[in-house]
Amino acid sequence: MLSRLATSTLSRLALTVPRTPLSRSLISLSVRTSSTLPPSSHRNLSSASAAPHYHDFPEPIGFEVVSPRPVESSNAFPSILITGDEELIAKGSFAEAQKAFIDPDPQAVSSLSEGMEAANVGIVAHFYMDVELQSVLQAVPNQKRVKISDSLVMGDAAVSMCRDGASAICVLGVDFMSESVKAIMTKNGYGHIPVYRADERKIGCSLAESAENLSYGAWLTKASQEKDTNPLHVIYINTSLETKALSTNIVPTVTCTSSNVLQTMLQSSLQIPELSIWYGPDTCMGYNLQTMFEKVLKHWSDEEIKQKLHQEHDRKSIQKLLNNLHVYPSGNCVVHHMFGKECVETVQSQYPDAFVSAHLEVPGEMFEIAMEASLDDKGVVGSTSDILNFITKKVEEAAVEIQKTGQVGGEKKNLQFILGTEAGMVTSIVSNVKRVLASNPAAKDFVTCEIIFPVASDAVMVDSESEFGISPGVSGGEGCSTAGGCATCPFMKMNELDKVVDICQAIADGKSESLTGLHPPKRLEGKFINGRPAVEVGVDSILHMRHLMSEGKFSEDLVKEVVERSAANAN
Numbered sequence: 396m397l398s399r400l401a402t403s404t405l406s407r408l409a410l411t412v413p414r415t416p417l418s419r420s421l422i423s424l425s426v427r428t429s430s431t432l433p434p435s436s437h438r439n440l441s442s443a444s445a446a447p448h449y450h451d452f453p454e455p456i457g458f459e460v461v462s463p464r465p466v467e468s469s470n471a472f473p474s475i476l477i478t479g480d481e482e483l484i485a486k487g488s489f490a491e492a493q494k495a496f497i498d499p500d501p502q503a504v505s506s507l508s509e510g511m512e513a514a515n516v517g518i519v520a521h522f523y524m525d526v527e528l529q530s531v532l533q534a535v536p537n538q539k540r541v542k543i544s545d546s547l548v549m550g551d552a553a554v555s556m557c558r559d560g561a562s563a564i565c566v567l568g569v570d571f572m573s574e575s576v577k578a579i580m581t582k583n584g585y586g587h588i589p590v591y592r593a594d595e596r597k598i599g600c601s602l603a604e605s606a607e608n609l610s611y612g613a614w615l616t617k618a619s620q621e622k623d624t625n626p627l628h629v630i631y632i633n634t635s636l637e638t639k640a641l642s643t644n645i646v647p648t649v650t651c652t653s654s655n656v657l658q659t660m661l662q663s664s665l666q667i668p669e670l671s672i673w674y675g676p677d678t679c680m681g682y683n684l685q686t687m688f689e690k691v692l693k694h695w696s697d698e699e700i701k702q703k704l705h706q707e708h709d710r711k712s713i714q715k716l717l718n719n720l721h722v723y724p725s726g727n728c729v730v731h732h733m734f735g736k737e738c739v740e741t742v743q744s745q746y747p748d749a750f751v752s753a754h755l756e757v758p759g760e761m762f763e764i765a766m767e768a769s770l771d772d773k774g775v776v777g778s779t780s781d782i783l784n785f786i787t788k789k790v791e792e793a794a795v796e797i798q799k800t801g802q803v804g805g806e807k808k809n810l811q812f813i814l815g816t817e818a819g820m821v822t823s824i825v826s827n828v829k830r831v832l833a834s835n836p837a838a839k840d841f842v843t844c845e846i847i848f849p850v851a852s853d854a855v856m857v858d859s860e861s862e863f864g865i866s867p868g869v870s871g872g873e874g875c876s877t878a879g880g881c882a883t884c885p886f887m888k889m890n891e892l893d894k895v896v897d898i899c900q901a902i903a904d905g906k907s908e909s910l911t912g913l914h915p916p917k918r919l920e921g922k923f924i925n926g927r928p929a930v931e932v933g934v935d936s937i938l939h940m941r942h943l944m945s946e947g948k949f950s951e952d953l954v955k956e957v958v959e960r961s962a963a964n965a966n
């Protein structure tokens with residue numbers, strides 16, 4: 396059985412990987428952390444929703460109200476400062492552009508909510524959506540019909556909106572997301588409910604497209620020809636249903652997310668004899684996982700692996716897993732590829748006290764400094780949800796500490812967070828931080844939270860037609876590229892608020908037929924693989940993941956399929 400650590404997230408694994416010397420272990424970290432807070436508050440801090448309230452703590456003895464002193468911080472990167480009086484202070488034009496959209500236009504909110512009401516529409520949106528759009532969505536009064544989440548939760552949210560009576564679902568994300576949402580709705584009996592995207596054009600994804608070329612198929616074919624091991628393809632969720640279906644036809648395939656990829660690898664290697672894992676298409680994430688297993692082997696004993704990683708694993712089994720882990724070498728997300736060496740050096744020299752976050756997809760350098768920081772609870776690596784939860788937790792801890800002890804000396808505590816992922820997350824972060832500060836009145840004058848965007852110096856281009864005189868994007872080029880970066884996904888930004896309002900209007904006016912260009916891709920419609928509908932074959936890999944998540948292990952059917960297909964290929 397997995398330990399609590401391994402069933403949660405990779406970020407928590409990173410927190411427990413000891414550095415040299417080995418004495419900097421999880422135990423010492425836990426003791427240090429616990430000693431700063433009362434047991435009850437420490438327990439409560441595990442989730443944002445369970446945040447302790449002001450009333451939970453006695454009035455601090457000797458609480459002294461003093462005027463806070465101003466905070467000083469580096470200006471090397473653009474940032475947004477979130478203060479207790481709800482004020483947002485943006486530094487740098489990129490941050491100003493982000494901030495300008497965080498407080499939504501009331502007119503835009505009412506147009507959208509009235510439209511949604513009239514059309515009986517539910518909206519599921521990815522965290523990486525444009526900040527303007529996200530902030531309007533968050534202000535819609537009927538939040539039962541709005542969900543902003545990672546890609547896995549989007550499908551489930553759409554199903555529950557259908558159960559609640561929604562007549563149509565609008566998906567704000569990239570095309571593989573609308574395609575997956577539709578497939579999950581169909582699987583749950585809601586295939587008749589229309590799904591709409593927010594642009595007639597293809598809304599691509601560089602990472603998903605990395606797996607749509609001949610070389611990915613060739614790499615999998617090589618996997619299927621393995622002689623001495625039983626291959627399993629572990630595919631990142633950011634891929635099309637077509638890729639999932641075609642891959643499944645070559646090698647047994649299971650989908651994973653950044654939150655459960657570690658569990659997927661650990662559990663499959665226990666259940667499937669002589670397993671080899673073929674992970675793709677996200678090369679950065681695959682290499683990050685290899686690095687992490689190497690660190691485990693370098694620093695942990697059998698006992699520590701059992702305690703902190705998985706009860707049924709030890710050094711020998713992790714070494715075997717690592718030896719048989721293959722990573723697709725050419726899969727890149729254009730956004731995550733931007734956090735390169737130059738950014739990392741600036742983080743280290745200009746922000747020595749900042750917490751560092753990195754999505755699992757970001758390249759090695761940023762990932763490594765975030766992982767190093769996480770060893771001292773000064774950072775986090777993981778999914779978008781992990782990053783959001785970490786920032787919320789740190790602000791809660793600071794607020795609770797001030798509530799409890801009173802503020803001595805009048806210095807403001809400015810918590811700085813390097814945001815090593817897509818900048819669209821800032822809307823959710825601002826919303827959580829404001830909520831925490833609002834619920835801790837004694838702390839609100841003393842705690843500020845600064846979100847720092849580690850973008851390259853050429854990340855903003857001058858645009859005289861823009862309202863701000865600038866546009867996030869690489870100077871001298873279209874959209875994002877590996878040459879610099881704006882930390883915003885150019886594909887996600889194709890989803891526009893006006894279009895969503897237009898969709899609602901067309902549905903409410905009974906003109907849904909005009910929206911056919913907005914349906915999700917139907918590349919698999921009417922196609923069959925080995926006599927089965929191709930859509931079903933594509934969904935199989937997602938269902939294997941769901942089985943793992945609900946049961947804590949893979950189904951016997953999957954184990955049997957991996958072993959039998961491998962044996963058949965060998966003959």
Ligand code: SF4
Nearest residue numbers: 600601602728730884
């Ligand atoms: S950030 Fe954009 S390009 Fe990168 S994986 Fe997400 S959708 Fe694809």
